[in-house]
Amino acid sequence: MTEAASPSVIEWERVSFAYGAVTALQDVSLCIHYGELAAVMGPNGSGKSTLIKLALGLLKPDSGRVRLFGRDVNDFDQWGRVGYMPQVVNGAWQDFPATVSEVVSLGTYSGVSPLGIFRRSERADVLAAIETVGMTAYRSRRLAELSVGQQQRVLLARALVRNPDLLVLDEPAAGIDVSGEEQLYAVLRDLSKDRGMAIVIVSHDIGAMLREATTVACLNCRLVLHGQPHDLTVDEMSTLYGAPVDVLIHDTAHEFQGALHRHR
Amino acid sequence: MPAILQYEFMLRALAGGVLVGVLAPILGTFVVLRRLSLIADTLAHVALMGVAIGLASRFLPTLVALLAATTGAIIVDQLRARGRVPGDVALAVVLYGSLAVAVVVIGLAGGFNVDLFSFLFGSILSVAPLDLWLLAALAVVVLLFVGVFFVDLAQMAFDDHLAKVSGVRTDRLNLALAVLTGATITLSMRVVGVLLIGAMLVIPVMIGLRLARGLRAAMATAVLAGVLSAVSGLTIAFYGDISAGGAIVLTAMALLILANLWSRLRHRRRTADV
Ligand SMILES: Nc1ncnc2c1ncn2[C@@H]1O[C@H](COP(=O)(O)OP(=O)(O)OP(=O)(O)O)[C@@H](O)[C@H]1O
Ligand SMILES: [Mg+2]
Numbered sequence: 001m002t003e004a005a006s007p008s009v010i011e012w013e014r015v016s017f018a019y020g021a022v023t024a025l026q027d028v029s030l031c032i033h034y035g036e037l038a039a040v041m042g043p044n045g046s047g048k049s050t051l052i053k054l055a056l057g058l059l060k061p062d063s064g065r066v067r068l069f070g071r072d073v074n075d076f077d078q079w080g081r082v083g084y085m086p087q088v089v090n091g092a093w094q095d096f097p098a099t100v101s102e103v104v105s106l107g108t109y110s111g112v113s114p115l116g117i118f119r120r121s122e123r124a125d126v127l128a129a130i131e132t133v134g135m136t137a138y139r140s141r142r143l144a145e146l147s148v149g150q151q152q153r154v155l156l157a158r159a160l161v162r163n164p165d166l167l168v169l170d171e172p173a174a175g176i177d178v179s180g181e182e183q184l185y186a187v188l189r190d191l192s193k194d195r196g197m198a199i200v201i202v203s204h205d206i207g208a209m210l211r212e213a214t215t216v217a218c219l220n221c222r223l224v225l226h227g228q229p230h231d232l233t234v235d236e237m238s239t240l241y242g243a244p245v246d247v248l249i250h251d252t253a254h255e256f257q258g259a260l261h262r263h264r
Numbered sequence: 265m266p267a268i269l270q271y272e273f274m275l276r277a278l279a280g281g282v283l284v285g286v287l288a289p290i291l292g293t294f295v296v297l298r299r300l301s302l303i304a305d306t307l308a309h310v311a312l313m314g315v316a317i318g319l320a321s322r323f324l325p326t327l328v329a330l331l332a333a334t335t336g337a338i339i340v341d342q343l344r345a346r347g348r349v350p351g352d353v354a355l356a357v358v359l360y361g362s363l364a365v366a367v368v369v370i371g372l373a374g375g376f377n378v379d380l381f382s383f384l385f386g387s388i389l390s391v392a393p394l395d396l397w398l399l400a401a402l403a404v405v406v407l408l409f410v411g412v413f414f415v416d417l418a419q420m421a422f423d424d425h426l427a428k429v430s431g432v433r434t435d436r437l438n439l440a441l442a443v444l445t446g447a448t449i450t451l452s453m454r455v456v457g458v459l460l461i462g463a464m465l466v467i468p469v470m471i472g473l474r475l476a477r478g479l480r481a482a483m484a485t486a487v488l489a490g491v492l493s494a495v496s497g498l499t500i501a502f503y504g505d506i507s508a509g510g511a512i513v514l515t516a517m518a519l520l521i522l523a524n525l526w527s528r529l530r531h532r533r534r535t536a537d538v
Contacts (some may be wrong), residue, residue, distance in 0.1 A: 079429060096422060097478055098478060099478065112416060115420055142477065
């Protein structure tokens with residue numbers, strides 16, 4: 001499937017959004033396709049999470065339109081095709097009485113099921129998703145008894161167990177250690193290449209994004225840059241973040257110089 | 265037969281207590297997990313405003329309160345759904361607003377009387393057959409609602425946004441949950457009292473969360489704790505001639521302390537084993 005011919009999975013069309021008087025996004029147009037691993041980057045407060053929430057219908061744009069799988073997001077109802085992992089907030093699940101496998105099994109939701117109160121949580125697909133994120137040993141632990149990075153892995157499993165066509169990840173690697181990060185990107189690569197899944201990933205890890213993503217969108221209230229990773233220059237990145245950006249990636253196509261010590 | 269079971273009013277109070285002990289913790293589980301504990305108190309004060317208006321106008325106070333609390337629940341839910349006002353500030357405004365109206369109406373109507381006192385603190389003498397029927401009907405509705413939508417409600421309790429992106433109809437369910445909570449609070453006030461009903465939505469749930477592992481078990485434990493508190497509290501109120509609401513909530517508090525001790529003991533034993 002060539003990228004140009006493939007139908008869009010998410011389409012933001014001239015979208016603007018403000019929280020009261022604070023403009024978060026202005027006139028952003030962007031398209032995500034099947035098989036694309038799209039990185040959304042930008043400084044803190046640049047509107048990345050807002051962009052994601054608009055795509056998922058959690059916020060309504062002040063102007064412009066958002067389409068999911070070709071349908072206006074307000075009329076969209078095939079939520080089984082969407083997996084979402086929000087930005088994890090420390091302590092959010094302090095009191096929630098559920099084990100890892102119960103939380104992951106919440107991801108298998110597919111509509112109202114009377115007597116769902118009696119459903120078992122340790123199903124094969126749930127266990128497989130837990131295995132994928134390396135949490136098998138913890139599957140009977142309570143979510144509240146895990147570290148933030150472990151909670152993030154569980155939420156990733158909760159998104160993966162849906163086997164979605166679109167996976168949206170808001171800073172999935174923020175609390176995850178180096179080996180977990182390698183595993184995460186390996187999983188995402190497989191899903192986008194072999195399974196053709198569309199993946200949107202918000203991240204501050206410029207090096208990893210330039211290595212892993214097939215497209216990069218840089219936000220700063222407006223869409224500043226959009227293209228393939230090797231089209232972006234150090235100067236453009238530095239302008240976006242308002243500070244010199246040094247990135248080292250071992251990529252024959254394009255070589256940045258700098259100090260991010262990560263080797264593949 | 266023990267004395268307590270020879271009085272019809274006491275049988276009604278006990279039946280009401282059991283119903284409240286089941287209803288309040290079931291809805292309270294979702295209220296607590298979604299960190300909306302203030303909602304219970306807010307709706308209770310809206311109900312109090314309804315009671316005050318009902319008493320002053322000599323119209324059925326329970327029905328006026330029911331109307332007020334469900335309307336209040338809808339308004340509060342809409343405020344929450346708009347999402348641009350921080351939740352607890354919006355709740356506090358509604359709480360104090362209705363309390364102020366209640367106080368003014370009570371003053372105009374000539375101040376406190378025995379009736380009002382029983383609405384505020386609960387009373388074993390005041391549970392009327394109508395209250396009991398309404399409570400029983402509400403219990404059927406709530407049990408059906410939670411039974412059918414348990415998975416959806418669990419998703420929402422875990423994370424509202426994640427639930428929505430999973431396809432849960434969160435706006436409708438939120439509204440239904442708010443209305444049922446408002447109705448439960450109102451109808452429970454003859455037993456526990458407006459000022460203490462919030463405790464019945466919160467304390468048994470804390471016991472459940474302390475003792476149980478999963479959501480279902482936590483809810484079941486909370487219901488057990490709720491029924492136990494209501495029945496023992498009413499019995500104590502009968503023999504000790506004290507306020508029903510106070511006795512019930514103090515019993516629940518005692519159970520919470522026991523649950524805390526037990527879970528700490530269990531935890532220590534588990535760490536000692538390792
Ligand atoms: N609930 C809110 N109410 C008011 N303003 C908000 C709210 N959420 C975000 N904003 C504002 O909107 C802008 C964009 O926020 P957003 O969360 O989309 O940024 P972000 O790019 O995800 O940042 P980060 O990298 O810190 O996650 C910021 O200026 C922020 O202050
Ligand atoms: Mg963000």
